[in-house]
Amino acid sequence: MTRPLDWMRDAAAAREAAGLVRRLSVTTAHDVVDLAGNDYLGLRHHPAVVAGAVAAAETYGAGAGASRLVTGTLDVHDELERALVGLTGAPSALVLSSGYQANLAVVAGLADAGTLVVSDEHAHASLIDGCRLSRAAVNVARHNDVDHVAELLARRDVPRAVVIAESVYSVLGDAAPIEDLVALTAEAGALLVVDEAHALGVLGPDGTGLLAAAGALGAEHVVATGTLSKSFAAQGGVVLADPVVRDHLVNTARPFVYDTGLAPASAGAALAAVGVLREHPQLLALVHANAARLAEACGIPVPVAAVMSVEMPGPHETVEAVERARAEGVRIGAFRPPSTPDGSSRLRLTAHADHGPDDLERACAVLADLVPARV
Numbered sequence: 001m002t003r004p005l006d007w008m009r010d011a012a013a014a015r016e017a018a019g020l021v022r023r024l025s026v027t028t029a030h031d032v033v034d035l036a037g038n039d040y041l042g043l044r045h046h047p048a049v050v051a052g053a054v055a056a057a058e059t060y061g062a063g064a065g066a067s068r069l070v071t072g073t074l075d076v077h078d079e080l081e082r083a084l085v086g087l088t089g090a091p092s093a094l095v096l097s098s099g100y101q102a103n104l105a106v107v108a109g110l111a112d113a114g115t116l117v118v119s120d121e122h123a124h125a126s127l128i129d130g131c132r133l134s135r136a137a138v139n140v141a142r143h144n145d146v147d148h149v150a151e152l153l154a155r156r157d158v159p160r161a162v163v164i165a166e167s168v169y170s171v172l173g174d175a176a177p178i179e180d181l182v183a184l185t186a187e188a189g190a191l192l193v194v195d196e197a198h199a200l201g202v203l204g205p206d207g208t209g210l211l212a213a214a215g216a217l218g219a220e221h222v223v224a225t226g227t228l229s230k231s232f233a234a235q236g237g238v239v240l241a242d243p244v245v246r247d248h249l250v251n252t253a254r255p256f257v258y259d260t261g262l263a264p265a266s267a268g269a270a271l272a273a274v275g276v277l278r279e280h281p282q283l284l285a286l287v288h289a290n291a292a293r294l295a296e297a298c299g300i301p302v303p304v305a306a307v308m309s310v311e312m313p314g315p316h317e318t319v320e321a322v323e324r325a326r327a328e329g330v331r332i333g334a335f336r337p338p339s340t341p342d343g344s345s346r347l348r349l350t351a352h353a354d355h356g357p358d359d360l361e362r363a364c365a366v367l368a369d370l371v372p373a374r375v
Contacts, residue, residue, distance in 0.1 A: 035333075039233055053234070064262060083275070090212075099236070103225050105255040123166060146180045178213075186219070194224050220244070232274060310347040333349070
């Protein structure tokens with residue numbers, strides 16, 4: 001008989017040998033150029049955003065205190081939802097405690113045993129977990145292959161269907177064929193769920209996302225999810241959808257119903273970040289200019305949004321490159337299986353609007369030195 005933790009020790013040894021160990025590392029240095037975090041607009045330390053967090057905490061306390069269906073819906077939640085509707089033009093908004101919870105709530109709340117879910121093979125883990133919670137039949141479509149999605153929808157033998165995609169994918173940084181998916185799902189009588197985590201604040205008119213850019217955010221069969229932890233510099237998640245969808249989630253989605261409401265400080269910070277973005281739409285141009293410069297240094301195509309990645313020979317080489325960059329004062333990400341949908345190992349980079357010319361050139365010099373080692 002083995003001891004209860006032996007299988008964990010064996011798994012840890014296997015990860016070590018494969019170069020796939022993850023360890024928590026406390027971020028203490030503030031003199032590095034951060035190309036690993038998702039603070040795309042550079043608002044995490046913006047005075048107005050910090051002040052928004054402080055004011056909300058002073059007004060409402062440290063936490064929401066309960067589920068939003070009990071006493072946990074606060075004025076700041078309502079203000080934030082109205083601000084997100086005002087920014088994006090969506091019919092309604094519902095904020096949750098994280099982007100992960102938002103995806104769980106939408107997929108598990110909108111799909112059931114009478115639903116076929118067609119999910120892109122590069123979908124985020126939160127969307128995959130939502131599929132599992134829903135107990136729906138799930139078909140995985142080839143990445144960004146609209147014809148395959150149509151083929152899978154045509155085979156359905158249940159009343160309802162949900163198609164899942166990300167507007168910008170978090171590893172490769174490529175965009176989904178949004179307009180084609182919107183048209184296909186409308187014709188097929190299916191719901192379209194799009195995770196806009198990496199597009200809100202970065203793409204579309206004034207940072208409204210790719211669905212808004214396609215004029216599809218108001219369509220009743222389109223549901224967008226997003227996070228408040230990237231462009232909006234705080235924490236939390238949001239669902240943007242028809243009010244009928246919002247009401248359904250409020251009443252049925254377990255990740256919303258049974259979860260404590262979004263912390264006031266996070267809601268206040270995100271609310272302020274929305275205001276900063278509306279006052280300074282030029283932040284979008286800065287993100288894209290910096291992304292183009294980073295891509296040039298790495299010898300890769302200019303990304304659609306702020307996310308880009310550089311394929312490496314393997315996990316060991318990826319970790320080594322990240323450590324070399326850190327020693328030179330540049331923080332980049334290491335994405336390795338199972339975090340990568342195609343099984344590759346990659347350096348993962350993100351552009352930020354607040355990277356000035358000196359920091360950017362410092363980072364590019366380091367990256368240019370790392371890139372030859374990837375092939």
